Amino acid sequence: MFNRELVKGSTSLLLLQLLHERDMYGYELVKELEKRSGNEFSVKEGTLYPALHKLEKQEYIEFYWQEQEKGPARKYYRITNAGKEMLDEKTQEWNDFVSVINKVLGRKKHGTAEE
Template identity: 55%
Template sequence: MKIDKGLVGGSTILLLLSLLQERDRYGYEIIRELETRSDNTFQFKEGTLYPVLHKLENIGYVESYLSKGDAGRERKYYQITKRGKKQLIEEKRQWETFSKSVEKVVYGDDHEFA
């Protein structure tokens, strides 16, 4: 099922910071991991991902560095910063509030939350 880009756009920072909290990653690796974990629901293009990563870098949530990967090819890796970890906590809190509120509207007040 194709998901509205507006829905995905509102959760992009949460998704990226969540992946980078686990470990440093390079761009294409982020794209593949998002696709895999979401059963291909999240399909980012490089032209969409890199501007977001640059924005996160400019506001201090991530840092980048060059390093040689397994194949010996130099890649740009992204890592979450201390400021980014604090923002991730806030993003998760907002997501939880938002998703519970949407469920209340869509399913009614008696709906049990998982």
């Protein structure tokens, strides 16, 4: 598992990316993060919902209720145009950050050690 602060710091970027691909509800976001990360990212409700609320307050995402055949309606989240712009900015920022860290560590672009 990764350092909790590293995961927490990248949660918004990861959520925006997933919601850029398709609308999802909270539990679905958690499961998709776990699946794609090989269970390295395990985001708890105490991290997920405050992050979603913050993104909503910043108008990067919005929600709607979707009726289900069985059970109660689900709260789905979707990315807004402002969220798509922020995703592009944050993705570039992340790539630049990783590039600089790799330079300091003496690694090539893809994280392999330079010889």
